[in-house]
Amino acid sequence: MRTTPIRVLLVDDHAVMRAGFRLILEGAADVEVVGEASDGAEAVAAASRLAPDVVCMDVQMPVMDGLEATRRIVTDPASTAAVVIVTTFDRDDYLFQALSAGASGFLLKNAGPEDLVSAVRIAAAGDALLAPEVTRRVIARFAGADGAAGAPAHAEGDRGAAGVAARSSVAAAALGAAPGPELTDREAEVLALMADALSNAEIAVRLHIGESTVKTHVSNVLLKLGVRDRVQAVVYAHRHGLA
Structure with a gap:
């Protein structure tokens, strides 16, 4: 059984969205938000620096999108982070590119707060997930x-x-x-x-x-x-x- 909090990195170009995710996740006793990033390039650097267990990754962002950032994080030999794509867009191209990039799952932003917490726990446990809408x-x-x-x-x-x-x-x-x-x-x-x-x-x-x-x-x-x-x-x- 896990004895330390799940370390989470939040990646989204909207500060309000990151703040909302932080509020939800930090309400769970077994989750700790260790950092935030506003674009894919920042996410790659932060993942290397902070060694999170789970990265909650948006797709559409400036500088570097979430799909490329996912690919770089997952293929980094030093990284053990699981990436969960959390996006507004229920698009097949995003879904299949995310899976090909090595994401552990795909969740839509219209999911409930409990779904986000559950997704983080599942990814941290080494399992993976898809939003029911896309399974x-x-x-x-x-x-x-x-x-x-x-x-x-x-x-x-x-x-x-x-x-x-x-x-x-x-x-x-x-x-x-x-x-x-x-x-x-x-x-x-x-x-x-x-x-x-x-x-x-x-x-x-x-x-x-x-x-x-x-x-x-x-x-x-x-x-x-x-x-x-x-x-x-x-x-x-x-x-x-x-x-």
Whole structure:
């Protein structure tokens, strides 16, 4: 269990927005805002200097946009920060560029205060997330399924920011591969809950097991399916009828 506050860097070119985020996050006992930046270049320098656990990153900013700043922070060998894109714009190009840049998640600014705090906690725990509004679009895009729009929707809305992990783009080869070795019953349960947009912590509660056990099951699922990350696993599950 974490014993130190989650260190957060806020990046947005609007001072009022940063002030609002700071007020929300500092209301949580386990979160500490360690710095602010008003553009991507400042964000890269601040991330190097302050070593935050999580960076809340806007997209449209002067000097350097949030997508390029995300790419530089994530690829910095000295950085361990997770980047969560927090933007006003529900645009597919921003979404997929952010995931390709290595962002741990994508949250819209119309999310509730509790969603922002949840997003920071999820990212700091090594999980990742998508706003519920975009989860199915990612699945449809990466699975290449024409009928995805008509697929049954999962109950995403009442889980706030918790969503499908999104660390990198999906490899087409993995998606097109034949089903791998059989999963155990527990691994199949974990995969189904991953596909239903639950985080590791939520899966642990649902299955009444420890979060470290969930992480082990997730690692085994990724290995057996031959996929690189949770997004690939979720798409695989939908494509092969495992969800």
